[in-house]
Amino acid sequence: LDAYAQSKRLSLTVKNETIVNILEEIENQSEFHFMFDVSRIDVYQRKSVSCKNQLIRNILDQLFEDTGITYSINDRQVLLTTTGKIDVEQQKTVTGKVTDSGGQPLPGVTVVVKGSTTGTVTNADGEYSFTNISENATLQFSFVGMRAQEIVVGSQTSINVRMEEESIGLDEVVAVGYGTMKRVNLSGSVSNVGSKQLEKRTVTTTSSMLQGQLSGVSIRSLSGNPKSSSATLLVRGQGTFSGAGNSPLVIVDGIESSMDNVNPHDVESVSVLKDASSAAIYGSKAANGVILITTKTGLTGEPVFSINSYFGKHTPTYIPEMVNSWEYAMAYNEALMNIGASPRWTAEEIQKFKSGTDPNYPNFNHMDYIWDSGSGIESKHNINIKGGTFRSQYMFSAGYYDNQGLAMKNSANRYDMRLNLDTKLRDNLKFNVKIYGDKYYDKEPSSRNGTGFSDIVRGALRLPNTIPGPTEDGYYPYYETIHPEADINSKSFIKNSNTFFSTNANLSWNITKDLEINGQVGYNYRALENKNYIATYDVTPNFRNSLNSLRVDWLNWNDLTMQSIIKYNKTLNKHAFHLLGGVSCQSYNHQYLSAFRDQFPNNELSEIDAGATAHATNSGSASRYKLTSLFGRVNYNFNERYLFELNVRYDGSSRFPKENRWGVFPSASIAWRLSQENFFKNILPWMNNFKMRASWGSLGNQSVGNYPYQYMISLGQNYPFGNEYSAGAAITSVANKEISWETTRITNFGLDITTLNNKLNFTVDYYVKKTDDILYNISVSDMLGASPNATNAGSVENRGWDFELSYNNAIGDFVYGASVIYSLTHNKVLELYGDLEKDIARGLFVGHPIGSTYGYVSDGLFVDQDDVEMAPTQPFGFLGEPGDIKFVDLSGPNGVPDGVVSSTYDRTIIGQPLPISTYSLNLNGKYKNFDISLMFQGEGGRKDMISMSHFYAIDNLGNVQKWIYNSRWTAENPNPNADYPKIRIVPTDFYLSNKVDFFVKDATFIRLKNAQIGYSLPDRVLNKTFLKRVRFYVSGENLFTLTNFYKGWDPEISNQILWYPHSKFYAAGINIDF
Amino acid sequence: CNNWLDEQPLSAISEASFWTSESDAMLALAGCYRQNNFTINSYNNEHLILTSNTDDSNYKESATGDIYTGYMRPSDWEVVRSIWLRAYKTIFKANYFLENIDRVEMDDVKKAEITAEVRFIRAYEYFYLSLMYGDVPLITKVLTISDANTQSRSLLEDIRDFCIDEFSTASVDLPATRPDDEKGRILKAASLAVKGRLLMIEKRWSEAASTYKEIIDMNAHIIDPRYKALFEESGENSKEIILSTNCMTSLYPNANNQTNYKPQMYGGYQECNPTQRLIDAFLMNDGLSIEESSLYDPEHPFDNRDPRFYANLFLPEYTVWEGKLYLGHPDLTSDGIKTMPGGTGYCFKKFATEFYDGGLHNSGDDIIYIRYAEVLLSYLESKLENGDNVTQELLDQTINKVRGREEVNMPSVTETSPDKLREIIRRERRVEFCFERHIRYMDIRRWGIYLEVMNRQIYGMKLTDDPDNYTDYPVEKVGKYRGHYKAFDKTGTITPGMELLPIPLYEIDINPELRQNTGY
Incomplete structure (x- = not known):
């Protein structure tokens, strides 16, 4: 031995x-x-x-x-x-x-x-x-x-x-503000998820990984573009309509950071502080909820290596199908005839399209060309090494992924590395350091306008199949201003290179067994280099994009946080006290520098120096803001039966004028564990835990511009005098000298139940979240002449329910679990500015959800001429024939229908872009060496339209979707219930700027977000090797979706301007531990 | 700790330290010049729409939709709201400037001059607003938010009187000429010329005539011997130009001249389509109309025309550009492109530069607003309409100078009978200023012929000599335009009120008391 x-x-x-x-x-x-x-x-x-x-x-x-x-x-x-x-x-x-x-x-x-x-x-x-x-x-x-x-x-x-595997429940410790707490002793509302549940997903970002995992948290991924694969998060609905935004505060290992600067594999646990009592300790930044991410730490013992790799392929979930060239020609003729013009294509020409023999009459699908051009291959690799001695533990990880887009030259990849080191300097002195860095690159092809891939996508959506594809001698179709194939094949690009680095050091000293003092310093640095290159290239034999140019932007953000905390924990008989006090200072800096040149000698050179200086320009800016805070917490419980907590934070922000700079954010919560009471134990002995909770608190939101209370004369308002570009200055925004933060108050009632031998957990929360003094950029007449800064006005209420139910059990070798998450949020604007009832431009209406769509109401389509004559005067002179949308006369100057449909009296709320409910179902099972998991996820109650002009047939002379062609109203088949009105040539963006409920659709959906099957090698095989665990798996993301939304359009999208299809993703991977 | 939280802007000037020196005043002056309604450099659809709100051109979509339900609807952003927004942004900057300029200690003459410039800039916005929207709220001081949201429309006469007064006042302190390094800044003639436009709109003929005479007597401007070059970068220093946007490549580029109008086959957007009636308005080079001249050959209709015909237009299967013959026939499939619906076969050439090889959205071409040619023609028109005796000398000093410039060199006008001369002047303006910013739009309205000329069938190029047996495209079967492409029928679609833009819906949504224009 x-x-x-x-x-x-x-x-x-x-x-x-x-x-x-x-x-x-x-x-x-x-x-x-x-x-x-x-x-x-x-x-x-x-x-x-x-x-x-x-x-x-x-x-x-x-x-x-x-x-x-x-x-x-x-x-x-x-x-x-x-x-x-x-x-x-x-x-x-x-x-x-x-x-x-x-x-x-x-x-x-x-x-x-x-x-x-x-x-x-x-x-x-x-x-x-x-x-x-x-x-x-x-x-x-x-x-x-x-x-x-x-x-x-x-x-x-x-x-x-x-050792028994820990069941979800009573002994679980969760992260709370500036500390941790046993779940049973929580009196606030905290959702929590651990690495075990998270590791199933094959995703590249932490935000997407959290989708469907946390109640009260709505996560939507807006685009399938590898470049912007992070998702947006809302905690308990949209609390405000201010420019201050709805993004929750993200704290990584105690320091404010961003969620996607954490490798998903490094995440040990995520806590979401949903109610005010949990979040108030973060004060003026906590109004939209707080997400605490804890990364993995080392362990004592021999090093354990974990390797996780997968490879997979993306394919689009939904892509709109377009009509063939001859169908387009017919549709176009029909659209012209429907407005009284003559057809554009002769029958002979349409026949030529069908027969496909004449190259001038092609059937070329531009969407397929673009979306089939990329490989869609994604691979991701991580290694993680944990180990340590009794005194020092380390966790080292390194990760890499590469995601090739559905389109060529469109990709993203990232390298990251982390070292978490925990050391006991002395028995009462703990020191830990976390160092993390990542390098993230993305790129996409660009158009001659330099607006990137979205321009190419819009072009491909717009170009009908009657326009041919690239020719053999290297030329491209050119229709109006667009030529997506020429752009995507050109050397034009937009590239981003992101560097993120964070360090975080924490020293904690146990002065006595009960008293701990803790100091922490964190520094985050992020630099972004953006390159936008426009190449020279031939489009047609007659037309060449003859000038190349490059714009380079350098941006950096760096934040410093310094905080110190003192904690006192004491248990006297059955009385347990936890006291905490702290102070923190934060400084946020931003800098920007940009340069431009053109006339590069060739397309291979894309560094700024290679361009000519004749048209060179440069610009730059900088900003800074600071925050100082004091905070404290008193937590008391009697015998883990009666729980009380008080929190308070006192914040000062440089964004506000001296008089309004400081704010106090208090909160309180109580809870009662009935299951600890003898009478309860006697009645319901099988109830492992039964806890009732109530909390109230106040939170702030201060995310406005950095200097909103100061009149600023902006520079750069230049104009050429002679041949000099003379410096100019102007006020572009009007200061608000009284500005302060907006305040959110949340009242929360909750119930936690654990029963069936700790196998079944149920949590329900009801909350009322009211935001006042919203940093509201009220719609002001253009006659003011400048944009006003936000004013503290208006209020919004969210009322909602969060449910979580989970069950875990084992029958022999079969171990299984299921969990359901369901959240319901009713959002309502209570008040705007003064007695203002509506702010149409911002979609704000007292009594209705934020961002409501406002527009005309329709009553199907006009059946025939009689129907037209019976109807009120229609709002658009050129519409109002059989087959057109029948606009409804809702009201008039006297409050009753006046026979005229007008924009003033006959528009109302017709859609709501926020989901009312979000839900998910997780199922997992394990039998011997096999494991399986399924995750369903969805949203309900969102009613939205497609805000992209090319959705509408022949908009701006663009293409027609197949479903529109197949189910439109026609003179031959005058179906008053047709899915699409008579096609006609309408002005560009007509239905986007004159919204009508005809085009608003329910975007409720449920989808199989993830399915995974794994097989682990049996121990008898492993025992002969150095390996401890080998698991193979296959996984799929977004496998199928049930929805009634528009055919060809993913119900999860909302920003259609930058439309990029979501993807199905099939992957195969391996986990190895040794 | 509170002081630690005092943060000042790092890349802007705080108001407290501004308005002290001459350099501050000059910064604010340049700020007022930037992106106002005569210095915008990216005007995109606005110019196209306004040109198409005349009988000279058809916007490509107006062939199939209709500009009045298209861009000229209250919810429109690109034209309806952007002109309005730009005007009031500039008015705010000017009001702010005028309220503060007295705080600056500087040379009084210079101060008076820059004050006059800013007053011109503000008055120009009101001139333009009243032209586009009619009566609008007249705001001459910096507003608060609640003031801005409760404005009502002022009387049109009050706005015009305000502008006329302001232009008069400003012209006193503005210099007649400027050194090269002040190119782009307002000249005395500009202030008088816009005042003249307003007086002509108001039919105050004798005041208009004397205003224009004042410009002529300054002897600061000339009729340039060149014509086409005036609209290209090479001619932008011409003494003929009175008011223009001073564009500069890269820094303040003209985003549209080299893209919007050129035919697609040369990489342009071909967005405006000149009408056959405009084509026919150009005289033959003997000074006679196509109906009267013996030089006119229907088989070769583009031969022997006024040289401005070729400077202004791309003519199908006739114009050679960059070494290639321009093709405009609607069934063209060269490069796989069919001509746009509503296309007439013609395109505007005026602002395009042949063999241009710079950035398409990045040219240095100035955008011309007022030329001395307008002063001369307007002077003549004012004299005529005022009932003054028109002599050959007056004709020679005005219209004959304009059409007699070396590059144009059209025969002199000798007609002095008022009715005939009126038609000659109107045709001369149409041809000379063809496609220049809102001149035709202003003219057909003040001449009272807007509804008449707009409610017509729009014709394009001639497609066939045998229309009865022609089926490919709709063509006129009878009359003067027999065989010509029927591009779009506007007959009966233009109703009174449509000569004005609607008040932006955004404004009415905020302030329902703000009355909408008739017809919207």
Whole structure:
């Protein structure tokens, strides 16, 4: 057993160093691990040692000479004892084996003698041993993902432990503001998810990974573009209509950061602080909820390597299908004839399109050309190494992914690296450092306007199949201003290169057992380099884009956070107190620099220096804001039965004028665990936990421009005088000298139930979230002449329910679980500015949800001429024939229908772009070596239209979708219930600027977001190798969707300007641990 | 800690430290010049629509939709709201300037001059607003939010009187000429010329005539011997130009001249389509109309015309541009493109530069608003309409100078009978200013012929000599336009009120008290 000690040779030269540090050094150089009880052994005496290539015994003999310390070596473990004192307690040796619930040995389990720093870790066979241990001692066994156990030694000499996997529930510890807390002791409303549930998804960003995992959190991914694959988050609905926005505050390991600057594989847990009592400790930034991300940390023991890789392929979920060229020609003729013009294509020409023999009459699908041009291949690789000694633990991870878009030259890739290091400098002094960096690149092809891929997409959507594709001699079709194929094949591009770096150091000192003081410094740095290159290229033999140019933008953001916290925890009999006080200072800086040149000698050179200086320009700007805060918390519980908590934060922000700079954000919560009451236990003994909660609190939102209270004369308002571009200045925005933050008050009632032997968990919350003094950019007449800064006015209410239900069980070898999340939010504007009832331009109407669509109401289509004549005067002179949309006369100047449909009296609310409900269902099961998981996710109640001009037939002479062609109204088939009115040539964007409910559709959907099947190699195979776990899996994302939304359009999209289809993703991957 | 939270803007000037020196005043002056309604450099559809709100051109979509239900609807952004917004933004900057300029200590003469420039800029916006929307709220001070949301429309006469007064006042302190390094800044003649336009709209003929005479007597401007070059970068320093946007490549580029009008086959957008009636308005080079001249050959209708004909237009299967013959026939499939519906076969050439090789949206071409030619023709018209005796000398000093410039060199006008001369002047304006910013739009309205000329069938190029047996495209079967392409029929679609833009719906949504224009 002593083979290692007999062979391992070490060199060590230290002078006048504490023994504890010398031991640490030995641990660093070797696999030896020292165990000792500081209360008995004086490890802080200083010694000098000088050895070269010595065995451990020789070194230790030298080290412990004249110290009164002796040692015994057991393989790699070295136990220190003292010769000086004679212990009155009886000492004995205890050995044992730790196994998991299936009886397999568990290596790496931490075993500690309670109340001491004596401890060990189980070896590869799950075995541990202690010598000289008191009968009164209690051993604590802990392992990540397993429920911790404590066993009193007593007379036993062999203690074998079977660790149970931790069920969701009572002992779970969750992250809360500036700390952690046992879930049972929470009185606020916190959603939490751990890495185990999250690791199933094959996604590249943390925000998309969280979709469907947290109640009360609505996450929507807006685009399938690899370049912008992050998703938007809303916690408990849209709380405000201000420019301050609805983004929750994201805290990573205690420091404000951004969610997508965390590798999803590094996430240990995510907590969402939904109610005001949980979030108030973050004060003026917390109104939209707070998301706390904790990254993984190291563990004690041998290094554990985890490798996770997958490869997969994206295909579009939905893509609008366009008509063939001859159908387009017919539709176009029809559209012309419907407005009284003559047809454009002769029957002979239409026949030519059909026969396809004449190259001037093609049937070329421009959408297919674009969306089939990319490989859609994504691969992602991560390695994670965890390990450490009893004093220091490390977690190192490195990740890489590469995502090739559905279109060529469109891709994103990222490299990231993290090191989390936790060290006990002394027994009462903990130090941890987290260092993270990533490098993220994306690129896309661009058009001659330099507006990027969206321009190409719009072109492909617009070009009818009657326009041919690229020719053999390298030329392209050119229709009006557009030529998507020429653009995508050109050397024009937009490239972004993002660098993110964050460091975070935390020192915490336990002054006494109960009192801890903690200092933390965090620094985030993000730099973005954007390159926008327009190449020269031939489009047609007659037309060439003859000027190339490059714009380079450099932006950087850097934030510094410094905070200090003092915590006092005390338990007196059944009274437990947790007190916390803190102070923090934050500074946010931003800089921007931009340069432009043109006339590059060729398209291969795309560095700014290569361009000509004649038209060179440059520009730049900078801004800064600061925040200072004091905060505190009092938490008290009696016997884990009655729970109380008070939080307060006092914030000062440089964004507001001196008088309005400081704000107080208090909150309070109470909870009662009835299940701890004897009477309750008697009535409902099977109820493991039954807790009622109530909370109230106030939060702020200060995300307005950096200097809203100061009149600013903007520079750069230049105009050429002579040949000089003369500097100019003008006021472009009107200051608001009274501005302050907006305030959100949340009242929350909740109920937590755990039953069926901790297998079933149920949580429900009801909340009323009201935001006042909204930083409202009221719609002001253009006659003001400048844009006003926000005013504190208006209020919005969200009332809603969050439900979470989960069940986990095992039947023999079959382990399974299911969870349902359902959230309901009713959003309503309560008040605007003064007695203003509506702000049409911003979609704000008292009594209705934020962002409501406002427009005309329709009553189907006009059936015939009689129908037209019976109808009120229609609002658009050129519409109002059989087959056109029949606009309804709702009201008039006297409050009753006046026979005229006008924009003033006959528009109303016709759509709501926010979902009312979000829901998901997670199912997972495991049988022997197979595992499976399914996740369904969806949204309900959103009613929206497609805000993209090319959705509408022949808009701006563009293409026609197949479903429109197939189900439109025609003179031959005058169906008054047709899905699309008579096609006619309407002005560009007509239906976008004159909205009508005819085009508003229910976007409710449910989709199979993720399905995964895995197989792990059995232990009997693994036992012959160094491998601990090998799992293969196949996974699919967005596999199918049920919806009544428009054919060809994903119901999840909302920003159609930058439309890019969502993708189905099929992947195969492997997890290896060793 | 509170001081730690005092943050000042890092890249803008705080108001407290502004308005102290001459350089501050000059910064604010340039700010007032930037992106007002005569200095915009990206005018996109606005110019096209306004040109198509005349009988000279058909916007491509007006062939199939109709500009009145298209861009000229209250909810429109591109034209209806953007002109309005730009005007009031400039008015705000000017009001703010005029309320603060007295705080600056600087040379009084200079101060008076820049004050006059800003007053011109403000008055020009009201001139333009009243032309486009009719009566609008007249705002001459910086407003608060609630003031801005409760404005009502002022009387049209009050707005015009205000403008006329302001232009008069400003012209006193504006210089007649400027050194090269002040090109782009307003000249005395500009202020008088816009005043003259307003007086002509108001039919105050004698005041108009004396205003224009004042410009002529300044002797600061000339009729340039060149014509086509005036609209290209090479001619932008001409003494004929009185008011223009001073565009500069890259820094303040003209985003439209080299893209919007050119035929698609040369990489342009071909967005405006000149009508056959405009084509026919150009005289033969003997000074006679196509009906009267013996030089006119229907088989070769483009031969022997006024040289301005070729400078202004792309003519199908006739114009050679960049070495290639321009093709405009509607069934053209060269490069796979069919001519746009509503296309007439003709295109505007005036602002395009042959063999241009710069950035398409990035040319340095100035945008011309007022030329000395207008002063001369307007002077003549004012004299005529005032009932003054028109002599050959007057004709020679005015219209004959304009059409006699070296590059044009059309025969002199000798007609002095008022009715005939009126037609000659009107035709001369149509041809000379063809497609220049809103001149035709203003003219057909003040001449009272707007409804008449707009409610017509729009014809394009001639497609056939045998219309009875021609079926490919709709063509006129009888009359003067026999065999010509029937591009679009506007007959009966233009009703009174449509000569004005609607008040933006955005404004009415905020302030329902703001009355909408008739017909919208």
